[in-house]
Amino acid sequence: MQYRRLGASGLQLSALSFGAWMTFGRQVGRGQARELVAAAWDHGINFFDNAEAYANGEAERVMGDVIADLRLPRDGYCVSSKVFFGAAEDPRPTQRGLSRKHVVDACHAALKRLRVDYLDLYYCHRPDPDTPVEETVAAMDLLVRQGKVLYWGTSEWPEALIREAAKFARTHHLAAPTMEQPQYNLLHRERVELEYAPLYSELGLGTTTWSPLASGLLSGKYADGIHREGRLAQPDAGWLQRLVVGHSEERRLERARRFVAVAAELGEKPAPLAIAWCLRNPHVSSVILGASTPAQLRENLGALELVRRYDEPVWRRLEVAAANV
Template sequence: MLYRRLGRSGLQLSALSFGAWVTFGQQVDRSAARDMLALAHDRGVNFFDNAETYNNGVAEQVMGDVLADLRFPRDSYCVSSKVFFGAVKNPLPTQRGLSRKHVIEACHQALQRLRLEHLDLYFCHRPDPDTPIEETVAAMDTLIRQGKVLYWGTSEWSAPQIEEAHHIAKQGHFYAPVMEQPQYNLLHRERVEREYAPLYRHFGMGTTIWSPLASGLLSGKYNDGVPDDSRLAQPGYEWLREAVIGKGDERIAKVRRLQPIADELGVSLAQLAIAWCLVNPNVSTVMLGASRSEQLAQNLDAVDVLPRLQGEVLVAIEKAIS
């Protein structure tokens, strides 16, 4: 496994990490989750991502139970949670958002579900227009000083919002955000490559990117429709299906043009897409999702594809998606 620093921090994360999202507690039961976490850890993965809202907290419960069962040394892995959407259906105003109350109480609840004493990474899952950024920064600072969180960051915040958080932290002598968790893949690049560019230079921000396969689109499995056992076919995720493949045939056409490049390299399309994300030096880790151990094992092999993505290969990839 390859390891990269989380921005300018001293924390080194595996270049490929493993996240729960929709699958844990829904597509993935405890037995399958145990097998995949064991496989990932055995392959050198040291970062497992989660959030309060994933299956309304069930994903964290499943991960917590499995980690307790596997008994990995606690200093051999990192776990994250994210706060904003809440962990219950139809949350009350105090059960969601980035107010001091919810940020701190959600952290305590996540620790209980994950059966941990601290979170290694804690993300503000989205910006909160109803809460001043200084209130959120101060709440995160409190959690870090209490030892309940080691590093905090944002997810899908705009560059100006992140810059404001840094300025507030500097003025108040608070701990500043260390990382951002944005979507990044061959079909979704603008924010990571352009909007956030000043953040890497000025603040040393790291990124833990999600959806390297564009919710499976870049694996090629949706080229001929949506399989019944796929994430996009799950009840309640019609919005995701519309976002991923409901934009006409242009995105599918780009995926089809990438297939010959993967074939020429002798790798899967998914491995090509994942490895491409790692070409960007500002990507600290690429978070993988999986519902089967075989799928996870194949995608973890993408780290071996990275050295082959240079020169003419990268030019061909750019041409295919242009």
């Protein structure tokens, strides 16, 4: 495994990490979840990503139980949670968004579910237009000062809002955001490569990126349609199918097919190659992997080797293949 600094902070995260979205508490049972975390840990993964909203909190419960059961040393791994969406089945207006109340309540609830005394990383899962950004920054600062959160950050915030939060924090000597969690893959590049570009040096922003395979699309598995098993076949995943396959003008299936064809010419499996492409960006602190089987996870870990095997002309060729032209 390779370890990278989380932006300008001193935290060393594994370049590949592992997240629980759509799998823990939903698609895979506890036994399989345990195998996945054990395999990740055995291969040097030290960051496990979660959110209050994943399976209405059940993903964090499973993650917490499995980590405790495996007796992973608390000073050797990092866990995250994210606040904003609340739990789908909880209609209370105080229990969603980024108000001081929900940021604090959600942190306490995540600590219990994950069975830890502090969260290593805590994200604002989306911007909240109904809460002043100053209130959210102050709430995060409070949790950092109380030792309940080590590093806080954002997920899918516009560049200007991250800059505003950082400026307010610095002016008032509060804890500033350390990292952002954006989507980043061969079909979705703009935010990481263009929008956030000034923030890496100006703020020392780190990134932990999500959906390196565009929910599995870049593995080539959907070339002949949606399978009866797996993420997109779940009964309530219609919205995700539309997101993954996209509108016709996005040509996502066609672009994925072209990428898979180049991978085949290189003699490589598409999934680890797509992940390696994410890893070769130096502004990516950690690529968060998703996997529903240990075999997928092991295959994807091959990305570490592929980054070293290929140089720029090959990465450019893959970008051209996956471009929307």
